Amino acid sequence: MSAQIIDGKAISETIRAEVKAEVEEMKAKYGKVPGLATVLVGERKDSQTYVRSKKKACAEVGIASFGHDLPADISQEELLQIVRDLNANPEVHGILVQLPLPPHIDEEEILGAISIEKDVDGFHPLNIGRLSMKRREPLFVPCTPRGCIELLDRMHIPIEGKEAVVLGRSNIVGLPVAMLLLHRNATVTICHSRTRDLPAVVRRADILVAAVGRPEMVRGDWVKPGAAVIDVGINAVPDPSKPGGHRLVGDVAFDEVKEVAGFITPVPGGVGPMTIAMLLRNTVDGAKRFYGIQ
Ligand code: NDP
Numbered sequence: 001m002s003a004q005i006i007d008g009k010a011i012s013e014t015i016r017a018e019v020k021a022e023v024e025e026m027k028a029k030y031g032k033v034p035g036l037a038t039v040l041v042g043e044r045k046d047s048q049t050y051v052r053s054k055k056k057a058c059a060e061v062g063i064a065s066f067g068h069d070l071p072a073d074i075s076q077e078e079l080l081q082i083v084r085d086l087n088a089n090p091e092v093h094g095i096l097v098q099l100p101l102p103p104h105i106d107e108e109e110i111l112g113a114i115s116i117e118k119d120v121d122g123f124h125p126l127n128i129g130r131l132s133m134k135r136r137e138p139l140f141v142p143c144t145p146r147g148c149i150e151l152l153d154r155m156h157i158p159i160e161g162k163e164a165v166v167l168g169r170s171n172i173v174g175l176p177v178a179m180l181l182l183h184r185n186a187t188v189t190i191c192h193s194r195t196r197d198l199p200a201v202v203r204r205a206d207i208l209v210a211a212v213g214r215p216e217m218v219r220g221d222w223v224k225p226g227a228a229v230i231d232v233g234i235n236a237v238p239d240p241s242k243p244g245g246h247r248l249v250g251d252v253a254f255d256e257v258k259e260v261a262g263f264i265t266p267v268p269g270g271v272g273p274m275t276i277a278m279l280l281r282n283t284v285d286g287a288k289r290f291y292g293i294q
Contacts, residue, residue, distance in 0.1 A: 034287030042072035147274025160248030220256030
């Protein structure tokens with residue numbers, strides 16, 4: 001039997017509509033508008049595209065955006081000062097520093113300088129630390145991992161007591177998603193490049209989150225029948241039949257795995273659209289906390 005497709009695009013649109021309604025209510029009842037500051041250093045085309053789409057998404061739901069497009073040769077101190085100014089700006093409730101930063105910038109120091117009350121990316125060491133500790137709540141959870149859990153929740157897929165396997169242990173996806181699954185009382189196994197007999201470990205999963213960046217690595221016979229498969233991977237593979245000469249695939253061999261799994265996210269249209277939706281969600285959550293609105 002074929003798996004139920006988890007339509008991340010549709011779910012993200014629902015979330016954006018919910019966020020938009022909350023923003024309108026904040027404005028009407030309290031005269032307050034949530035604000036997101038984006039900090040872009042340098043002229044990387046991919047980073048420019050990401051920041052542009054984040055600003056556009058903000059505009060669509062009524063969040064004010066404050067763009068800082070900075071030269072690639074900005075000094076550490078100047079960049080730190082911009083972050084400090086944004087920390088002090090009461091109209092800004094979320095600060096997003098687009099990564100990667102140029103090599104001469106100490107990324108850890110910059111991310112650590114963002115006020116944890118405005119850390120909408122959830123990468124501040126304090127927020128990550130709280131995410132990793134029992135009975136501690138981070139103020140913000142990183143957007144892509146939060147999006148993965150939201151997809152499970154919106155599909156009513158139970159997490160508690162389930163075997164969850166996370167492929168990948170990066171700071172931005174694998175590790176935080178594993179911590180979130182642990183917080184929700186799954187039994188979590190984290191796999192990485194040194195894991196032995198990966199197929200056997202993956203086969204234990206009721207919930208599988210793949211975030212390795214290896215095109216179609218997870219095969220049909222790695223997956224437990226009925227499992228929920230969340231594919232975070234975004235990989236461009238050559239395809240001369242496509243206009244750009246390539247197409248996007250996930251870390252999961254979709255056609256094979258959908259015949260075995262109970263639920264599966266497609267690529268594109270699965271986790272991808274959830275990241276920006278969760279950024280908007282985090283920004284509004286931050287603004288409500290700032291203004292003391294329930
Ligand atoms: P990283 O490269 O930072 O991490 C990859 C992880 O996968 C590492 O922990 C690595 O192990 C592990 N890994 C690599 N190869 C193997 C292998 N053969 N077997 C087992 N484990 C392996 O990637 P990211 O976490 O940043 O991103 C992962 C994927 O998710 C990418 O395709 C990326 O494009 C996508 N992505 C999608 C987002 C979205 O949908 N919005 C957002 C962010 C990322 P080790 O630690 O041992 O090196």
